[in-house]
Amino acid sequence: MEQNDKQDTYMPMTSIKSGKLTQVAEHVHCFTNQIVNLYFVGQAENWVLVDAGMPKSYNKIMEQAETLFGENTKPKALILTHGHFDHVGTAEELVEKWNIPVFAHPLELPFLTGEESYSYPDPSVEGGMVAKISDLFPEEPIYLDGNISPLPEDGTVPGMPGWKWLHTPGHTPGHVSFFRESDKTLLAGDAFITVKQDELLKVVMQTKEVNGPPRYYTPDWDASEISVQKLAAIHPKAAGTGHGIPMFGDELTAGLQKLVRNFKTIAVPDYGKYVEGQAKDE
Ligand SMILES: [Zn+2]
Numbered sequence: 689m690e691q692n693d694k695q696d697t698y699m700p701m702t703s704i705k706s707g708k709l710t711q712v713a714e715h716v717h718c719f720t721n722q723i724v725n726l727y728f729v730g731q732a733e734n735w736v737l738v739d740a741g742m743p744k745s746y747n748k749i750m751e752q753a754e755t756l757f758g759e760n761t762k763p764k765a766l767i768l769t770h771g772h773f774d775h776v777g778t779a780e781e782l783v784e785k786w787n788i789p790v791f792a793h794p795l796e797l798p799f800l801t802g803e804e805s806y807s808y809p810d811p812s813v814e815g816g817m818v819a820k821i822s823d824l825f826p827e828e829p830i831y832l833d834g835n836i837s838p839l840p841e842d843g844t845v846p847g848m849p850g851w852k853w854l855h856t857p858g859h860t861p862g863h864v865s866f867f868r869e870s871d872k873t874l875l876a877g878d879a880f881i882t883v884k885q886d887e888l889l890k891v892v893m894q895t896k897e898v899n900g901p902p903r904y905y906t907p908d909w910d911a912s913e914i915s916v917q918k919l920a921a922i923h924p925k926a927a928g929t930g931h932g933i934p935m936f937g938d939e940l941t942a943g944l945q946k947l948v949r950n951f952k953t954i955a956v957p958d959y960g961k962y963v964e965g966q967a968k969d970e
């Protein structure tokens with residue numbers, strides 16, 4: 689599609705001809721599925737999918753998987769950064785087709801088994817177009833009951849040797865990021881993103897910049913700030929986020945430092961129902 693071809697200009701390490709995949713680091717590929725990114729981590733028979741994209745994306749995800757790993761391939765597991773609809777959209781379908789286990793943080797499980805729903809997204813928040821359309825987001829929870837387990841307590845990640853999960857709450861209670869110490873590669877989910885908030889939906893001309901988590905859906909800004917500090921402190925050299933384009937080296941370091949120093953002005957919206965003193969009753 690034209691959108692994806694356009695994105696070629698932003699790809700610093702593209703190794704795949706199709707142009708739909710961006711290499712973030714060794715054995716880590718980013719696939720942009722409409723407005724959200726998902727990640728293929730691993731190689732040949734041993735890979736996992738991190739996040740499950742938008743609803744009804746099975747064919748697109750499968751196409752990318754086959755490009756990377758060969759025909760009729762399937763992952764060892766689906767690992768979730770958190771349970772928002774744009775990150776779990778195809779989860780139920782993938783689990784059904786592939787019969788694979790799913791892992792998420794224990795605090796995120798209630799949102800993935802139909803026990804709890806996220807607070808309704810905040811369409812009143814400062815942040816432009818995305819906030820305005822957040823009314824359209826599905827409210828229906830997903831049901832992964834029989835297939836989902838908590839991530840191991842020792843910090844390891846099933847199917848991702850060499851990686852650790854880090855609890856990075858704020859955007860959601862059980863939000864996690866994944867870090868590979870050997871080459872300092874970070875998959876940050878929505879703990880921070882690399883696109884301007886109000887350009888999140890513009891797939892073609894996104895301005896690259898380190899930003900706080902998506903505003904329309906972040907209820908706890910204090911926790912979110914601590915999570916960003918935690919991620920900056922591990923000094924990632926490559927970062928793939930839930931939205932935006934992978935970032936590397938000095939640009940990433942500078943962007944994260946700027947976000948840490950100015951979290952309240954850059955990330956926290958000036959108004960909206962989750963911002964203190966601005967509470968707005970439904
Ligand atoms: Zn999210």
Ligand SMILES: [Zn+2]
Nearest residue numbers: 772774878930
């Ligand atoms: Zn997201």
